Amino acid sequence: MQTTNQDSSMKLKVALAWGFVGIPLLWGVLQTIDNAMKLFK
Amino acid sequence: MGALSFLDRQHTVAEPGFSRWMVPPAALCIHLCIGQAYALSVFNLPMTKLIGITQSAPDDWKLTDLGWIFSIAIVFLGLSAAVFGRWVEEGGPRRAMFTAGLCWSGGFLLSAVGVYSHSLWLIYFGYGVLGGCGLGLGYISPVSTLIKWFPDRPGMATGMAIMGFGGGAFIASPLSVWLMQKFSTPTHVGVAEAFIALGVIYFCFMMVGAAIVRIPAPGWKPEGYTPPAVSQKLITTKHVYVYDAIKTPQFWLIWCVLCLNVTAGIGVLGQASAMSQEMFPGHVTALAAAGFVGLLSLFNMLGRFFWASISDVIGRKNTYFCFFVLGTVLYIAVPWTGATGSVALFVLCFVIIMSMYGGGFATVPAYLKDMFGTRYVGAIHGVLLTAWSAAGVFGPVLVNYIRQYQIDHGVAKAQAYNTTMYIMAGLLVIGFVCNFLITAVHERYHMRDHETEEAEADVAAIGKPVGA
Numbered sequence: 200m201q202t203t204n205q206d207s208s209m210k211l212k213v214a215l216a217w218g219f220v221g222i223p224l225l226w227g228v229l230q231t232i233d234n235a236m237k238l239f240k
Numbered sequence: 241m242g243a244l245s246f247l248d249r250q251h252t253v254a255e256p257g258f259s260r261w262m263v264p265p266a267a268l269c270i271h272l273c274i275g276q277a278y279a280l281s282v283f284n285l286p287m288t289k290l291i292g293i294t295q296s297a298p299d300d301w302k303l304t305d306l307g308w309i310f311s312i313a314i315v316f317l318g319l320s321a322a323v324f325g326r327w328v329e330e331g332g333p334r335r336a337m338f339t340a341g342l343c344w345s346g347g348f349l350l351s352a353v354g355v356y357s358h359s360l361w362l363i364y365f366g367y368g369v370l371g372g373c374g375l376g377l378g379y380i381s382p383v384s385t386l387i388k389w390f391p392d393r394p395g396m397a398t399g400m401a402i403m404g405f406g407g408g409a410f411i412a413s414p415l416s417v418w419l420m421q422k423f424s425t426p427t428h429v430g431v432a433e434a435f436i437a438l439g440v441i442y443f444c445f446m447m448v449g450a451a452i453v454r455i456p457a458p459g460w461k462p463e464g465y466t467p468p469a470v471s472q473k474l475i476t477t478k479h480v481y482v483y484d485a486i487k488t489p490q491f492w493l494i495w496c497v498l499c500l501n502v503t504a505g506i507g508v509l510g511q512a513s514a515m516s517q518e519m520f521p522g523h524v525t526a527l528a529a530a531g532f533v534g535l536l537s538l539f540n541m542l543g544r545f546f547w548a549s550i551s552d553v554i555g556r557k558n559t560y561f562c563f564f565v566l567g568t569v570l571y572i573a574v575p576w577t578g579a580t581g582s583v584a585l586f587v588l589c590f591v592i593i594m595s596m597y598g599g600g601f602a603t604v605p606a607y608l609k610d611m612f613g614t615r616y617v618g619a620i621h622g623v624l625l626t627a628w629s630a631a632g633v634f635g636p637v638l639v640n641y642i643r644q645y646q647i648d649h650g651v652a653k654a655q656a657y658n659t660t661m662y663i664m665a666g667l668l669v670i671g672f673v674c675n676f677l678i679t680a681v682h683e684r685y686h687m688r689d690h691e692t693e694e695a696e697a698d699v700a701a702i703g704k705p706v707g708a
Contacts, residue, residue, distance in 0.1 A: 209259045216265035227410025235535040
């Protein structure tokens, strides 16, 4: 039971850590793609 | 031990149950911040109007003076990575990340003072020297840690981190523009305040990375992974000491491989906007050219993850062979795309070239690990980054001077880049030969078993998890 709780807690930490770096990166990438589309307009 | 003992290596050893997938985000926290260096140019124009506000005044800084800030930072990136590589390796990733955060954010704060006092030398020292040291320390700090956590996929792991360096500009560029807009007034350009805000944001972000990073406990290996018992043709199970590594021909061949691959890419990256407009006059506007530069940066970032991951399957040497063969063909094809007026093919050529430019950076740590082992790979990688500093000078100089020489001799602007492209292709052919010459490191350079055991015992002695 304790191991399962530790596993869930670690999975949550991993998800939070990836969200912390992934969300700003995704925002930046979307901004760049939006600008890059001007090349094809 | 003192107040900073939490930075020590023994406080970063992972406890049982720790997921290795926490380590790439820790590395990304650092690389996404220091990747801002690629977006420094968004400050160039506003910094030429600090006094004149709407247009440059006679006492305002010139663009040519401001260009030195980036150059100094890249030089100090290479120097600090080379000088402090062993310190980073032996002190552990948290101490290195913490120091990198202090240098990087401190560089921004000093630069803000430089803008307030209108002292360009202070900015050279702040962003260039101090920030450059933060770049160097931050760049190499997570590399060997990732390789130790992912012995089964070292290319993919380091590719993820180094992808962050390419991606940092995507965040920094719009964020910097937004901050300057927020802080600017009709009588004031908001550069100094934007520097302060960025310094604070980056410090917090990098400290999160330093807090969550962990090194594996001695003897740890991924579930189901069996390390190879004997060395394969180009993958050693031995270790080479950092100062012995630089005595090997293999190190200098990899140095040339990286330098030539980067030289070919970096010159083009700096001139991409002008090149696309001059090769396709009337077809590519300034706005579209900016989009083209963004697209190149995107593929530079994606290539870091893609090619480094591919290298785990096909091997590092074959990956670099792909870069050099494919790159040569594409550079030769560029003048043809200009002659046929095909913007789409031109863009296609360069996005693939840029993906391989990024891929070269991301694959090289795993190449070093294959050749020299894991023990000092971070330090060896640090010394190797001097190849980047050298390429940062060669690349732009080659592209700019050859173009100018062509124009001065009556060549039309649309064709002025043709010779440059052929020279870049020639550089890649030399890179191919260097890569071809790389063989396994001679065993006289390997650390003796008792030296490796002593080195590992040192780590094991301090490497017990906290509280265990």
